[in-house]
Amino acid sequence: MDLGAFSISLTVRDIHASQDFYAKLGFTPLGGDIDQNWLILKNGECTIGLFQGMFERNMLTFNPGWDGSAGELDSFTDVRELQRKLRESGIDVGDDIVEPDAGPASFTIRDPDGNPILFDQHR
Numbered sequence: 001m002d003l004g005a006f007s008i009s010l011t012v013r014d015i016h017a018s019q020d021f022y023a024k025l026g027f028t029p030l031g032g033d034i035d036q037n038w039l040i041l042k043n044g045e046c047t048i049g050l051f052q053g054m055f056e057r058n059m060l061t062f063n064p065g066w067d068g069s070a071g072e073l074d075s076f077t078d079v080r081e082l083q084r085k086l087r088e089s090g091i092d093v094g095d096d097i098v099e100p101d102a103g104p105a106s107f108t109i110r111d112p113d114g115n116p117i118l119f120d121q122h123r
Contacts (some may be wrong), residue, residue: 001085002077004064007040007047009118015052017040022048039059042069059108059116065123072123079105079121 012018015037019029027048029039037052047067049061065076080097086109087093097105106120 001065001082002081003062003119004076004121005047005062005066005068005070007049007061007063008049009049009055009057009059009061011055012052014052014063015050018050018052022050039068055116057116059118061118061120064119078102079107079119082119083107 010018015034018042019034019039021060022041022043022087025043027043027046030040030042032039032046032049038054039050041048041050047068052115063070064079064082065073067073080101083093091109093109097107104122106118108116110116
């Protein structure tokens with residue numbers, strides 16, 4: 001099962017302080033908008049998202065349809081198919097995605113310790 005590009009989404013108190021900190025670790029901006037309190041940063045193959053005031057907890061994020069640099073893939077497993085497969089394997093995936101049969105959509109699951117895992121398809 002191909003889950004898509006992986007990143008960690010971090011809940012931060014001060015996005016400017018967090019951006020400065022991760023810049024010292026070699027992370028550079030890949031996307032986002034600091035004025036909207038979210039940034040995506042990259043260092044080699046590592047991708048992190050900084051989100052101020054948007055999530056309660058840090059979470060793992062998978063982006064079906066994207067490679068590790070947010071480039072579009074020609075072939076990928078649609079988020080609706082991922083949701084169906086995970087449900088069939090016994091994982092609580094919540095309600096079915098109600099968006100059309102293709103295009104942007106998302107759903108969240110939780111691991112046994114309550115950590116959120118977001119599947120967020122942008123295309």
